[in-house]
Amino acid sequence: MDLLPRALDRSDPQASSGGAVSLKRKRTRCPVACDACKKRKSRCEVDSPAGCHRCRILGTPCNATGEQVQVLVPKSNTTEEARPKSRSRIIGSETDASGDDEDNMSATSSAAPKDERSLLRRINQRTRDIQRLLRCLVTERHQHPLHSLSLAEQKILEDGVGDGDDVEANVARLLGTTIGSSLLVVSGLNLHDRTVFIDPVAGGCISAAKMDQVTSQFFNIMNRFSPLEATAGSLVNTDDPFLRSCMVRFVACTQTGAPEDQQAHRASTAILEANLAKLSSCNPSRAIIIGLLALSLCPTSGFEPRLIRTVDGLGAAGRAMEFARAMGLDDAPNRARQETIKDLLSGSWLQPLRDDIALWYLIAHRSSWVEMYSTPAFNVRPTGVPDVGTVLPIDELSQLKDPILMHLALEARLFSLVAPVSAAFQRLRHDRSFEVTKATLLRQTLTEYEVEVRKWREDVATSNLTSAPFLILNSLQLEVVMNLKISTDGATLMPTPLGYENRSLLFLSLARSLLTRCEEVVRFVNSSNIDLGLLPGFQMTLSFAPLKAIVMAHRITGAESLSLSNSDLVAYRNRLIASHPAAEPMVRHMDESLPSSGWKYALASGPSASFSEFGSHDAVPLPTGELSAEDIYPFLSLLASSDWVSGDPGDQIDWNGFGD
Structure with missing residues (x-):
């Protein structure tokens, strides 16, 4: 039988008053011994605030009382039942973290005084509130700006590494011809495109039958600006989600008045904003390029109370140019120079090359219009080397009867007429003061331009292009x-x-x-x-x-x-x-x-x-x-x-x- 009583339980109220002895805890040696134990040169073991164990047994006064000595919590206080809870709190899910923290806090605070336990409870409550607010912020940050639009089939997938050394199919096709440097590096790192664009049909914005009508109306309007339908129909799949969202936005801007049109406009805007936010993490494609071209030519929305002040508000033309360069389309004119004019015009095996030339110059010419209306001296940025008129002469194009290439050749002629006027104007405005000689040269250049542009408008009027009225109007507005x-x-x-x-x-x-x-x-x-x-x-x-x-x-x-x-x-x-x-x-x-x-x-x-x-x-x-x-x-x-x-x-x- 053990004659020495074990350490008292400090959580027991009877222990502080010298009551019953608890057998659950061991005595712990105090780092500072009392005077009586120092004099006896014996071990001083404090098990209660009333004094050490030996002084209480011998009945001698003990000065290790009150606040003079700290009552230590034994290491055995953590029972076997508490250890699984502590581990589950560390490796548990985020939703169970607050509950486990509360259990662990209640277990550790049982050995603390009453005022400390209330303070720990308040700290624990504040911690749970902070964790809840942080979870809300993280959730809102990763949501797409879809407002109240419900998209049942929306999926968010990040770029990931492939299972092996495989290369994506669309990237492999580009590697067989030419490719931009950035896409080459990404394919070398084996980073696969996991971007999933939101489809307006799958998202509930528009029905499939209505989408067919929107597609037809979109190409009908776009053909007035450039004969895009013949080229886009052979280049891309009109069921592409990003292209669909751009077409819905384009057609929605032409509608005004009805409440259902306003609702469709808000829904199309939300989907388009979500898709535009994903462009930086996706592979380039022709559907994306044509969709961005459509956004650059988008009419003024009838639901907006203001008129458009910038030529390319969304920067769609610049982003389309970036994607076109990433696909290597700017190399298409150089590859065409290596072929004979006869093969280039009539060879069926060169039809993909002709499509690349058409798509590249569509984007390049749109960027040139943006430059002319945006720069101080209406600069004509080089649209490509060589020019489309030197790659495919306009006389030969008339025999080919390709509307998009004829449209591009006429635009290139207009740019060549504007370039001397821009150069003469820059020489005048960059001087320190007004010079009559340079002003005279500028006026002469303008006179020559007016004569040549009249002939150009006559050629455009006789070309029988659907985009001829827009070309003439654009030249008049530019003048x-x-x-x-x-x-x-x-x-x-x-x-x-x-x-x-x-x-x-x-x-x-x-x-x-x-x-x-x-x-x-x-x-x-x-x-x-x-x-x-x-x-x-x-x-x-x-x-x-x-x-x-x-x-x-x-x-x-x-x-x-x-x-x-x-x-x-x-x-x-x-x-x-x-x-x-x-x-x-x-x-x-x-x-x-x-x-x-x-x-x-x-x-x-x-x-x-x-x-x-x-x-x-x-x-x-x-x-x-x-x-x-x-x-x-x-x-x-x-x-x-x-x-x-x-x-x-x-x-x-x-x-x-x-x-x-």
Whole structure:
């Protein structure tokens, strides 16, 4: 029989008052012995706050009481029943973590005082709240921005390593011809594409029958911009989820008004945003390139209260160019140069090469249009070396009767005409001050461009292309922007130590050309019956510029200086109002707008016209000697006392009798 009692259980209330002895715990040696044990040179074992075990047995006073010595928790306190709980808390699932923490905390806090146990419970509760908030943040971060759209078949798969040294089938086909460096590295690392795009049909956004109608409507509208259907039909599968989401978005932007159209527009926007977010982790494909091209040419949405301000708002043209280079499409012209013209035009085995050339130049030309409308000097970025006109001559293309290649060849001719004007303009605007010689050279270059572009428009009109009206309209709008840009940067903002007299004739000549081009835009849109609401977003915004310029010219000179008829201008104005819900207030604002008051003093003083080199808009030789401003621009007969100078709001245009 063991005569020495075992250590008291400190969690037992009777232990602190010297009550019953617990046999569950062993005595523990205190690191600091009491004075009596030091004097006896015996082992001091503290088992209760009342003192050590030996002093209590011998009845001697013990100073190891209260806060002078720490009552240690024995190592055997963790029982065999508690150990499995501790392990399950470490390796258990995330959802069970809070419950295991609570059990473990209750087990470890049983040996603590009452106030410490309440503090531990509060800490444990705060810990569970923090874990719950973190789990919510992680869940929200990995969700796609689908709003309230329910997608039953949505799957999220990350890029993964293949089971062996296999190469994906689509990458293997690219490796057989040519491939971009980035995709070559990814295939060498054996990283497989696990990207799953959201299909609008599978996601419940649109039915399969309605999707067929959307596809037909999409190609019908796109053929007005470029004959894409013949090329896309042989290149891609129109059932591709990403291409489908782009087509649904494109067609949804042409719809307005009905509540079901608004719901479809929101759903298509959510799916498109989710698919665009996955582009950085997927392999390039022709379906993705054509889908991005469609987004770059997308009309202005009828559900948006604003008009488009940028040429390529989503950056779709730039991303399409990146994917095209990754697929090695920029090497297609060089491979075509190695073939004879006869084989390239008639060889059936070279049809894939012709398709690659068409797809590459579609993207490259769209990027060139974005560059011309975005850069300060309408730069024509090189679309490829060699040019499409040198790879496939336009005379030979007429025999081939391929609409997409003929469209691209005509666009390339237009770019070659714009390039000298851009270069001459850059030489003028990059000087430290205005120089008459460079301004004269620029005006001569513009005159040559106007002559050549008229011939180009005649060739386009006789080409019988479905995209011919859009090509002509785009060239007219580009010329409006060119005259506006040159008159601003080259004639107004250029500093000169001699004042502004030296640039007056250039400015007035450009203003005359600007007004003439605006009148041509109005006539062409009315005669060709173009739906302005279906134009690409920025092109529709440019359609308001002719009306604005004509209204300002009417307020300056009166209707006698315009060659437009009343019916033409009113018809164009009505087309603008019907193009977009935000067009009507914008047109009404133009009706009430007034020219800048600075025109009063500029026109009343009159320029010193001593530079006959600029010529008129129609390139008619000017008489020698001193010229008056009226010889260059007919609306300089404005009187200084006109009502619009004082800002009289009552001077508004009567559209019923305009131009009579």
